[in-house]
Amino acid sequence: xxxxxxxxxxxxxxxxxxxxxxILKVTAQPEIISxxxxxxxxxxxxxxxxxxxxxxVLAKNGPESLQYGPSEGYALLxxxxxxxxxxxxxxxxxxxxxxxxxxxxxxxxxVGKIFLNPGDVVLTENPTYLAAIQxxxxxxxxxxxxxxxxxxxxxxxxxxxxxxxQPKFLYTIPTFQNPTGITLIKERRAKLAxxxxxxxxxxxxxxxxxxxxxRGEEVPPIKHWDEANCVxxxxxxxxxxxxxxxxxxxxxxxxxxxxLLIVKQASDLxxxxxxxxxxxxxxxxxxQTAHLNKIRSAYGERFxxxxxxxxxxxxxxxxxxxxxxxxxxxxxxxxxLDGMAxxxxxxxxxxxxxxxxxxxxxxxxxxxxxxxxxxxxxxxIREGVKRLAALCRG
Amino acid sequence: xxxxxxxxxxxxxxxxxxxxxxILKVTAQPEIISxxxxxxxxxxxxxxxxxxxxxxVLAKNGPESLQYGPSEGYALLxxxxxxxxxxxxxxxxxxxxxxxxxxxxxxxxxVGKIFLNPGDVVLTENPTYLAAIQxxxxxxxxxxxxxxxxxxxxxxxxxxxxxxxQPKFLYTIPTFQNPTGITLIKERRAKLAxxxxxxxxxxxxxxxxxxxxxRGEEVPPIKHWDEANCVxxxxxxxxxxxxxxxxxxxxxxxxxxxxLLIVKQASDLxxxxxxxxxxxxxxxxxxQTAHLNKIRSAYGERFxxxxxxxxxxxxxxxxxxxxxxxxxxxxxxxxxLDGMAxxxxxxxxxxxxxxxxxxxxxxxxxxxxxxxxxxxxxxxIREGVKRLAALCRG
Numbered sequence: 001x002x003x004x005x006x007x008x009x010x011x012x013x014x015x016x017x018x019x020x021x022x023i024l025k026v027t028a029q030p031e032i033i034s035x036x037x038x039x040x041x042x043x044x045x046x047x048x049x050x051x052x053x054x055x056x057v058l059a060k061n062g063p064e065s066l067q068y069g070p071s072e073g074y075a076l077l078x079x080x081x082x083x084x085x086x087x088x089x090x091x092x093x094x095x096x097x098x099x100x101x102x103x104x105x106x107x108x109x110x111v112g113k114i115f116l117n118p119g120d121v122v123l124t125e126n127p128t129y130l131a132a133i134q135x136x137x138x139x140x141x142x143x144x145x146x147x148x149x150x151x152x153x154x155x156x157x158x159x160x161x162x163x164x165x166q167p168k169f170l171y172t173i174p175t176f177q178n179p180t181g182i183t184l185i186k187e188r189r190a191k192l193a194x195x196x197x198x199x200x201x202x203x204x205x206x207x208x209x210x211x212x213x214x215r216g217e218e219v220p221p222i223k224h225w226d227e228a229n230c231v232x233x234x235x236x237x238x239x240x241x242x243x244x245x246x247x248x249x250x251x252x253x254x255x256x257x258x259x260l261l262i263v264k265q266a267s268d269l270x271x272x273x274x275x276x277x278x279x280x281x282x283x284x285x286x287x288q289t290a291h292l293n294k295i296r297s298a299y300g301e302r303f304x305x306x307x308x309x310x311x312x313x314x315x316x317x318x319x320x321x322x323x324x325x326x327x328x329x330x331x332x333x334x335x336x337l338d339g340m341a342x343x344x345x346x347x348x349x350x351x352x353x354x355x356x357x358x359x360x361x362x363x364x365x366x367x368x369x370x371x372x373x374x375x376x377x378x379x380x381i382r383e384g385v386k387r388l389a390a391l392c393r394g
Numbered sequence: 395x396x397x398x399x400x401x402x403x404x405x406x407x408x409x410x411x412x413x414x415x416x417i418l419k420v421t422a423q424p425e426i427i428s429x430x431x432x433x434x435x436x437x438x439x440x441x442x443x444x445x446x447x448x449x450x451v452l453a454k455n456g457p458e459s460l461q462y463g464p465s466e467g468y469a470l471l472x473x474x475x476x477x478x479x480x481x482x483x484x485x486x487x488x489x490x491x492x493x494x495x496x497x498x499x500x501x502x503x504x505v506g507k508i509f510l511n512p513g514d515v516v517l518t519e520n521p522t523y524l525a526a527i528q529x530x531x532x533x534x535x536x537x538x539x540x541x542x543x544x545x546x547x548x549x550x551x552x553x554x555x556x557x558x559x560q561p562k563f564l565y566t567i568p569t570f571q572n573p574t575g576i577t578l579i580k581e582r583r584a585k586l587a588x589x590x591x592x593x594x595x596x597x598x599x600x601x602x603x604x605x606x607x608x609r610g611e612e613v614p615p616i617k618h619w620d621e622a623n624c625v626x627x628x629x630x631x632x633x634x635x636x637x638x639x640x641x642x643x644x645x646x647x648x649x650x651x652x653x654l655l656i657v658k659q660a661s662d663l664x665x666x667x668x669x670x671x672x673x674x675x676x677x678x679x680x681x682q683t684a685h686l687n688k689i690r691s692a693y694g695e696r697f698x699x700x701x702x703x704x705x706x707x708x709x710x711x712x713x714x715x716x717x718x719x720x721x722x723x724x725x726x727x728x729x730x731l732d733g734m735a736x737x738x739x740x741x742x743x744x745x746x747x748x749x750x751x752x753x754x755x756x757x758x759x760x761x762x763x764x765x766x767x768x769x770x771x772x773x774x775i776r777e778g779v780k781r782l783a784a785l786c787r788g
Contacts, residue, residue, distance in 0.1 A: 003649035009507065009511050025464070050460065067433060102665075109660065109662065117403050134660040243667075244459055245667075255397035262406070268640065
């Protein structure tokens with residue numbers, strides 16, 4: 001049959017495929033040094049431990065681990081997650097507050113579905129995670145940026161934005177933000193929680209990278225200060241175990257949890273029983289701290305190598321963030337820089353990154369680059385920065 | 395913060411939690427004989443073979459099987475699926491037509507997202523799969539039933555419905571339908587494809603049970619007759635390997651595939667790399683026909699036991715379907731039967747089923763029961779039907 005554009009729903013008219021994921025395909029060739037994807041270091045995945053976990057799950061609970069399961073998630077994993085979230089400084093988290101999802105990306109889809117009517121406003125950092133933009137765009141949301149600086153978003157700017165735009169919620173990645181690597185400072189977290197309580201502002205706190213701190217002092221999640229229960233806390237096993245298992249979660253109060261559960265059922269019934277049980281077995285059979293320390297130390301080294309290489313190679317007019325954890329740094333180039341044009345030339349030189357533009361809900365941001373340092377060895381980071389800097393100088 | 399109902403999106407106002415999944419929780423107690431869930435027989439899951447597959451995947455491709463992967467799905471699994479769909483009688487299926495999803499339930503969510511504006515009409519069998527109703531209800535669709543009889547839906551009724559309602563698509567489960575077990579006869583499949591081509595009617599052909607035929611003659615999918623490319627073909631590994639892996643798929647022409655891919659990315663980036671590779675290793679390391687024959691023979695026996703027990707025990711005024719495959723039969727009771735009230739008394743007697751009402755997009759259907767026979771042993775089927783029939787007689 002003829003497929004005319006009119007056959008599709010209105011929501012599809014603003015959608016575009018993710019540049020990141022399209023680029024990832026090109027950069028999958030091993031000769032390209034890629035700072036593009038948001039990929040963890042695969043050589044640090046606990047392959048042997050996951051294999052032992054899978055074997056024990058199937059030996060002990062084979063049929064249950066392959067059968068349909070509850071939409072809420074596997075009960076023991078929900079208990080483990082509640083303990084983990086408490087250990088991050090969030091009081092009063094019960095296992096029944098935890099919904100297990102297909103990576104934390106699915107939380108954004110579910111949250112969007114239960115809250116967003118077409119035209120509803122979402123407050124975000126500017127720039128913000130591009131797949132969050134996509135998830136909320138599918139629901140025809142509008143985006144309003146909150147002013148940010150090197151210490152994260154500015155809470156004092158929010159009351160005025162609430163008055164002007166009546167946002168449905170604020171979406172924020174307060175720790176080692178994607179794409180900038182910036183961390184919201186403690187004082188602003190407390191202030192943000194206070195403003196949310198005063199104004200009944202719902203906050204979606206997305207925390208995929210918090211456990212990846214390689215230096216500096218731990219900062220608790222915003223939800224630590226959330227006495228008024230305004231914050232949905234979102235996190236994932238993608239960076240601490242492995243993203244291929246697609247396991248994330250959200251902590252939500254009962255009245256919101258019950259709505260999330262309904263849309264989770266309608267979306268895919270439940271998350272893989274097998275992956276949930278394998279993750280739980282892995283978590284209980286191994287020393288998490290030791291594994292995380294290995295990741296932290298590698299990513300800290302890789303950041304240092306990238307930072308030093310940038311310092312040695314990049315021309316004047318380029319600055320970049322110095323995150324204390326996570327996987328990305330954010331380069332600001334001269335005003336006239338066109339990141340997308342630079343990328344095209346970079347791929348010819350077998351090096352890749354993500355141009356900044358896609359991280360801005362608006363069309364700003366042509367002169368920014370996001371560089372990932374978790375997915376390349378130090379030697380390749382040095383070589384990749386050398387190639388990239390030569391283009392920037394040229 | 396206070397959570398008032400107005401905070402939620404309009405689409406949530408028509409949503410209700412699935413009765414089936416709520417019931418499943420009650421009936422998870424082992425002393426209850428449950429004909430309620432749509433569960434495969436867990437004792438037939440290929441546990442040892444999946445364990446060997448997981449071990450070999452992690453030994454050979456550990457890092458890749460735990461890393462992020464393409465939104466389209468794992469390339470080798472897509473090739474396997476294309477071959478499988480061709481073997482079911484569908485010509486010209488390419489691996490690039492195949493999108494791998496979290497169970498076939500996710501296809502319904504994705505298809506709904508790309509096609510349905512609020513108020514759009516979906517044609518369905520009446521009754522139909524209740525989680526399809528839920529998925530499309532999330533998008534605020536309206537449902538218009540297509541007349542059906544013992545041979546499936548009546549294609550000749552469709553042109554008039556198209557004229558009256560301009561439906562976005564027809565959603566149908568033509569083989570061993572859920573909930574009725576009815577199979578659309580061959581002649582009507584050809585006719586339906588012809589009508590779809592004439593009227594540019596998009597068809598979502600959901601085929602989870604087609605491989606579970608325990609008697610009678612194979613019938614190819616509707617898509618076999620689909621010269622005009624009007625049919626999206628949907629299927630799953632949930633009934634042939636195991637549902638806990640959450641692996642389904644859709645075959646779609648390029649113009650639709652590209653839109654599905656965009657919303658798949660926004661929904662959860664991609665389906666578990668690990669589960670996809672484990673499934674592929676399992677499929678290539680084992681004899682599928684032998685495994686399917688084991689399932690078919692068990693389900694055929696269980697159907698016969700349930701059919702005979704119903705014949706021996708049920709009072710006058712009750713009839714039921716006699717499917718040649720699948721997992722369900724459908725009982726029609728006397729007009730005055732209230733299935734939900736019967737269920738409450740049944741649970742006291744430690745037997746459960748699903749009342750028919752939830753399978754009707756409208757409020758009809760109080761006097762129907764769906765009975766699952768795949769998930770209970772013959773002895774428990776006999777005992778469960780005895781208890782149920784005693785209530786129906788009383």
